[in-house]
Amino acid sequence: MSDKTIEFIEKGRRLDGRKLDELRPIKIEVGVLKRANGSCYMESGGNKVMAAVYGPREVHPRRMEDATKAIVRCRYNMASFSVEDRKRPGPDRRSVEISKVSREAIEPIIIKEHFPRSAIDIFIEILQADAGTRTAGINAASVALADAGIPMRGLVSACATGKVGGHIVLDLMKEEDNYGEADVPIAMDVQNDKVTLLQMDGRLTQDEFKQALELARKGCKEIYEMQRQALIAKYTV
Amino acid sequence: MNKNLVIPGDLLSSDVKQAGEGTYVKDGQVFAAIFGFVNKKDRIQVIPLAGKYMPHSGDVVIGKIVDVRFSNWLVNISSPYEALLHISEYPERIDADQMSQCLGIGDLVVAGVKDVDVTMKVELTMCGESFKKLDSGGVIEISHAKIPRVIGRKGSMISLLKSELNCDIFIGQNGRIWVKGREEDINHTIKALLKIERESHTPGLTDRIKEFISDRKPTTM
Structure with missing residues (x-):
């Protein structure tokens, strides 16, 4: 898979000049959509993601409702203009899978028992993609949930690690994702130190995997701080 | 004001008996469950900044x-x-x-x-x-989390609105506010209410609303 012509790491710096354990620059804005109950716009490197949260609200269709707790629904969608070649709009195998894993990454921190017979709907729109959209989507959705005033046990932060040119690196960008050896997106509840999403594409040895997990934990902590700052900034005069 | 702002998962106290609204208890400690301002007066509670109205008996x-x-x-x-x-x-x-x-x-x-x-x-x-x-008047809807701001401390804001704006005002706990009066008074009241909703988290709001109301007065008189 790896393309020998590309030299990923030179003198400890990556293609875009980052260190091995450095995140891409992140920008988070809270409450960008007027009609959503909670919303968040996030940029992480070349990724541009919008997340909206509606609810708790009535469940339609009715048969999906749960008499004891809220249900959480999540839709991950890529805009047709989000990638270089136009993406055919609408759900496909990939986005259905990411919707499901994103929901499962976010669901455990929501205190669903407060809202029986209701639904919390999360919409993640990818406006521009540059590797690591699912983690960016989860980060944005988590902030949007807090903005919507939904009770949660913490915030979910997510970032990817991977193996590129024999090195374990944090937050892969497009070239590294396409030609690297492994991609491991991880989402976690930083305060409670619980992992809610872990996927792996490629191969890692046990030691490399442990190293990757540790690196992801560090990345998630950094992202968590940025999420917190973004939320607080909304109500700072 | 800022240091009182908490986000979900923040540790608030290790005294479980103090846990109030907007908090949850885990392993004998109290954490914030929602994003909002923390109030530690008698029990620890987090005052929400957003969220849907949840009915309680007596509302x-x-x-x-x-x-x-x-x-x-x-x-x-x-x-x-x-x-x-x-x-x-x-x-x-x-x-x-x-x-x-x-x-x-x-x-x-x-x-x-x-x-x-x-x-x-x-x-x-x-x-x-x-x-x-x-039967008469008009109703506007604001976020229910802002209703305490419209009422104000010990009713200071609502009594200001009622006395200065020549309107009958009734506040529902669910975020709907009924206003009755002359049309231009109603419009002005609604503007004031929306201003309260927008700026509810800033200090000195009652004074600014007072200013906002008196600013317009000369034109109507």
Whole structure:
């Protein structure tokens, strides 16, 4: 898979000049959509993601409702203009899978028992993609949930690690994702130190995997701080 | 003001007995469950900045009739749950076939929350002095989390609005506010209310609202 012509790491710096354990620059804005109950716009490197949260609200269709707790629904969608070649709009195998894993990454921190017979709907729109959209989507959705005033046990932060040119690196960008050896997106509840999403594409040895997990934990902590700052900034005069 | 802002998962206290609204308890410690301002006066609670209205028995709300059923009115109270107003809770004794003449679809009522059960079945009542059908005036809807700001500390904001704006104002706990008066007064009141909603988290709000109201006064007089 790896393309020998590309030299990923030179003198400890990556293609875009980052260190091995450095995140891409992140920008988070809270409450960008007027009609959503909670919303968040996030940029992480070349990724541009919008997340909206509606609810708790009535469940339609009715048969999906749960008499004891809220249900959480999540839709991950890529805009047709989000990638270089136009993406055919609408759900496909990939986005259905990411919707499901994103929901499962976010669901455990929501205190669903407060809202029986209701639904919390999360919409993640990818406006521009540059590797690591699912983690960016989860980060944005988590902030949007807090903005919507939904009770949660913490915030979910997510970032990817991977193996590129024999090195374990944090937050892969497009070239590294396409030609690297492994991609491991991880989402976690930083305060409670619980992992809610872990996927792996490629191969890692046990030691490399442990190293990757540790690196992801560090990345998630950094992202968590940025999420917190973004939320607080909304109500700072 | 800033240091009181907490986000979900922040540790608030290790005294479980103090856990109030907007918090949760885990391993003998109290954490914030929602994003908001923390208030540590007697019990620790987190005051929300957003969120849907959750009905509690004893609340007074402004509801909108959305359906007339066999012996119940179905009422939207701008919460995730629709409320039921039983025919026997209407102030007068009426027959089931007269229901839509008394309260038709789209009518607004001031009603009390009589009971909320564990499955969030909400029952309303209109038997009580302050409960009535709203025939005149207008209703605006703001976030229910901002209602305490509209009322103000010990009612300071609401008494300011009532005395300065020549309007009858009634506040429903669910975020709907009924305003009655001359048209230009109503418009001004609504502007003031929306300003309160927008700037609810900033200090010195009552003074700024006072300024906002008096700024306009000369033009109307």
